[in-house]
Amino acid sequence: MEQSVVSVDVVTLRYLPEDAGVTVGIAPREFDPFAGRLALPGVLLGRGERLAEAARRAVRAKLGVPDAAIDAVGQLVTFDEPTRDPRGPTLSIAMWGVVGPHEGPARWAPFDAVPALAFDHNRIVEVARNLLAQLLWKDLPFTRALAGAEFPATRAVDLTAALHGVRPDPANLNRTLAAVPGLRRTEERRRTKATGRPAAVWAFDPED
Template identity: 30%
Template sequence: MPGTDTPAAPSAPAHATPAYDKHAYEPFAVTVDLAVFTIRSGTLHILLVERGQEPYAGRWALPGGFLRPDESAEAAARRELAEETGLDDVAGLHLEQLRTYSDPRRDPRMRVVSVAFAALVPDAPQAHGGGDAARAAWIPYGGEDTGAHGPLAFDHDRILADAHERIGGKLEYTCLATAFCPPEFTLGELRHVYEVVWGTELDPANFRRKVLATPGFVAQIPGASRLTGGRGKPAALYRGGGADSLHPPLLRPAPEPAPTEGTRR
């Protein structure tokens, strides 16, 4: 009607931000990579897959895969762990987030950020493989390049070395070693975990004394024992004692200094 004032449109606050444009940023993918350790035939092994597709077709790599839109990084890691190991139930296995690897050039296909995990499997079945893997296998751990199997694909040598250092360090101040053992184990079997992960021999009597003096580390199973070879009496069986951390810590032996020039042998 004539003479009627038309309401003015509300003005945006001076501090308002423009609408978010998701297309303004270059897309990138997120993957999970797993450093899965176990002890087989008395030796530390790592689960590796042989890539069946480019990039790095024919090269060994850590198992892993891309996150699905509806899952978290940990859910993706447990899914990949179940697929690669063939285990029906991975909920009880030790799985911990290691760190995030985000070098822009780590994957030649596109920008890919990886969330890496370390996992322990006490009684590893035959590896299965799947996805873009030609095959999977438990390979003896032999250092950053896994010995004769050459450098791993992507930056997986670095991830594997970081995971091994993390596991070795946590054995010092947590009860993580029991995660490598069956539900019932001898102190000799527990000591062997430390020896293969640390790569050094430990004095049996000293190790036994330290373990039994650490509250909550292990609990002896009354009346249970197992023959371990030789002519000695059966060894007592233990289970995890329920503690999470070790007080005092069980420190790894300091490495022996390298011989200097002129040192007598």
């Protein structure tokens, strides 16, 4: 039986203060198959390499993001369709990554405007979005990396809408935020461009 190889493909998210919503990092492939086609950053898993290390390597090499700007990475799901790679059977372990401000050549696209990608990467993005929506406000490393140490309530609305595809009910979202461990509503109110009105500011407790 032909042996499979293992690739690590990363759904890399960026959500900077100046961004209107969450965007996904993609870049042209350098080599065949699909040379020149846009794709998620991916690498073959090296012998003895941990998944998180491979994910960081993929984001550095394919998106040009320096390691210092990669805030966090985590594992999502495995794709095992035997024909997903024309070179032969390849398992794809989909990872998530969150990056901060940096200079780089990557292209960033909103979830609803991701163009046609190589391999099964559009399917990976679709599945990953649903899984990440479930992690938001529940998985603390993912949530803290994406939301930041503090944020106005309007940013929480925009972030939730970007992953779920629909805007949340404000009252339900406030209850969700109040239940997040280590997250508190501060006394500060911050005026935002989105509404022009002051919004409550939420902040995570400092990490040890």
